Every structure is written in structure tokens, then in C-alpha cells.
Amino acid sequence: MFLPKCFPDELLFCRIIRHFIQSGMTSTNYLEWMFGTRKVSIHPVLTCDIENISQYSRENAEKILYQQTLAPLFFIFMPNQAFNLQKSMISGNSSKALRICQYHKFNYESGLSLKYCSLCARDDLRNCGVAYWHRDHQILGVNTCSTHGILLNVKSVAARQRLDESLLPCCNGDIIYSTETEKEFSIFSKDILNYFSNPGTKLDLSIYKSELYSQGYISKNGRVRRNKLMSDFSKYSEQFSSNCSYNFPKDKNDKKYFSTLLSNTANQHPFKYLSLGFWLFRKLDKLLLAKKYKPPKEKTKRAKSHKLIKLDKNIKHSEKTLKITASVKNQIYALAIRGFHRSAIARRFNISTGSVEHEISQHPGLVDHRKRCKFESRRRRYRLQIIRFRRLHPAALRKDIRKAHDSAFIWLYLYDRTWLERSLPQATKPKPKGRVDWKRRDNELSDKVRRLMVKHKGHLNRTKLDKLLGGHGWMIKQRKKLPRTMTVYNDLKK
């Protein structure tokens, strides 16, 4: 049994939902059949286990990954992690994939949700017979339909179980027009996503620096003019409505907002690249034509590093390479024992990091000492994060602390559990939850029953009605849990 054919720009997750509805199975049976276990939750925009899913489709895994999930955005804007992410998503290592994308960190406030445009849903219903989830609506930070220019409606998705027959967009959402900038931003983001949805397309991220340089935000020496940059960027971000403002800098004094992105030292979330890209380039064509950034000539750098060495009178050096003399060795040792990073020491003496590592390894016990320093420093930092958070949020539960400081929590749990247990609030007992939200199901079912009873002019008994509802037996065995549905049924039956 193959997955239904993909509609234009449809999410893989949506195809699975439609497939599940068509199959007539219960969600647990379906999950066991498709994934071999019922304990699996399918992520709506970064759906994993694609190799397995592709067996039920006529497309190959790579095509599904690139054209039916949001993965391409992470591939181009997190190039260092692209390989690992692709591997995790194909193989089904969902938790690793989400950790790489830092998905929960950026979606902490909005939770897991899907977005839809009521006008697109209406068009889809007319053209395809079903309203479906569009991939371009799900781009993080985009809140407007690029076709109709209206604000997208948001439907939250339950954290664990994500297979639900009612989980398709509806046509009766609000219609509120967005600003022109928001519409243009959604078109830009959609163009980027579509362009990079072909395997092999890559983007040189240095074009951002190059454009900032040509617009005067980077000086000739390569220094970023942060005050000017953040002041202008904050003004631009005010054109976006508040429902996506948490992704933008808090104010013009948030000077660290672009630090990591411009230093290229760590991966940054696609939203930052999209918003900065739109601000700088406005159109995909301009972005694709942008030139690579050429850093200022080496001359200045060399002059600086030589100056640094000359300051230290004890060091003898030649013009070309620095000999590691006994005096230099002693200084390296002194800095290493104080916990300086090896690359900082290497920069200080204009030698390679490998040479510093070699010198460190020559001193017995120094490597262990540095490991201990690092451990203690990390412990202090993480403890402080927890203490500060508790001081600011005295009523916070353990799970709130973990959500806010996930890395610190996990690290302390593994290496400093006694302190952590002492410092956390009393653990609350978990309340057992029913696996099915019968109140919600009752509400949804009552509408369906009303429609069916009107269609059949009231001539339906409960068995027939239950069959039309999917043959789950709800109208027979579970009728006590469905009071609203039963009232509708009893009122309309003849």
C-alpha cells in the first residue's frame, strides 16, 4: 500500500496523515505497521526515518528529504552539520536530528505547531479534494502566505502522539492581511527553500559579510560596525507583527545577535540567515549573484601579531618563523597551567596549535590539570545558570528548569547529580494521563455525526454510523465517553 501522491509543495508528514486516514487502521496499528513500533512520534517538518518511508512511496529517499521536509534550509545554513543531519533523518535518529537543528530551542515559546492559510486550504479543497499542509508555510519565522498575503493560522500539535485523523488544515480560519514587508519576506523565504531543494545546491555564506561590507556595516579592516548594524536591523524588524518577534533581536542593544553568525564559528539557525538575507538582498536573484567575501589582506594581521611578540622582551624571534625557545616554552607552560585555550596561546606566539598541543603534552600532569580546570569551570558555569534561573523563577518546576537550561541540566545530572538534586525543587508526582483526549474527540466527532445524519436524513443506526466513521467502535463501546456526540445522534435519528 503506497503513500498517496504528493500534492504541490505538500509536507511528507501530511502525506503520512492522509495515508493513515485511508488505511482505516488505528494509530498504534499504523505506527507498528509503518515503523515497527508504536512508540514513535513523527515530527511534522523534520520527519525522520525517510529510508523506511520511501519503501512505501514511488520516490527515492533523497528526493523526499529535499522536497517534502524543511531539511534543505538547515543543510544550507548549517553546512558543518549537513552531513550528520542528513544521515540522522534518513536513518531515523530523530532525537539527534532535532538536537543538531536546535529545533526546540528556537521554538520554545510557540511549541510544536503547523501553519496554514485558509484561502490556500479553500483552493486545495476545490482543486485536490482535500486541504493539506504546505511546506513553505512551515518555514520558521514566516507568518504570511506568500500567495495570498494573509497571516497564517496556527494549529498546535500534541507533543507525543502526532497521528490524528483530524490533523489537516481547515478552511474557516481568520483572514487578516499582513504588511507588504511580511509578504515579501515569505516570498523570499519560499524562493530560497525551493531553490535549495535540489541535492547538491550550496550557498557560500560569506556573501552575507560581503554585502554588509558593501553597505558599510563592515569596515575596511574587517571590523563589524555593530551599533549601526543593530540599530538599522532593529528598525527593520519592527515591520514584522509581534507573533514572530521572538526570533528577532530584543532591541538595538542586543549586539551579540549576529556575533556568531558573522564569526562563522558555530552553526546558526536558518531564521537569522533568512531575515538578514532578506534585509540585505530582498530578492533571491540578488543573493545568488552576490560575491564571496574577501577578508582584508594579511599584512595588517601579520603586523599585529609581530607587534605582540615584540612586546615580550624575553622572546627572541626571526622575521619569518618563531623558534620555540626555552623561554617561549616556559611562557606556553605558564599560560597553559592558567587554563588558556591552546588556540589563544598559539595566536599569542604566532605558532601552530599543534605545536602548543605538543608542548603541553611534554609536561607530565599538565593535560590532566587542564582537563580538571575545564571540568571545574564548566561546573561553576552550569551551577550558576541553575541558581540564577531559580532565583528569577522561584515557582519553576524541574521540567521548566530543564527546558530553560537543557545542556546545564543534563551535564549536572551526569557529573554532579548530588548538587543538582539538592538544588532542584521537590519533584512532583506525575499525574497519569489518559492516552485519548475523549473531550476533544467528542467535540470533533459530534460535527462529523451531525453531517452524516443530515446526509442520510437520520436513517442510520449506530453500527452503520460507526462504520462510516472508520469502524473504530466508538459509537458502540465508548458511547458513555461521548455525551455530546450521543445527544446529536439521538436528536437527529429517525
Ligand SMILES: [Zn+2]
Ligand atoms: Zn494562501
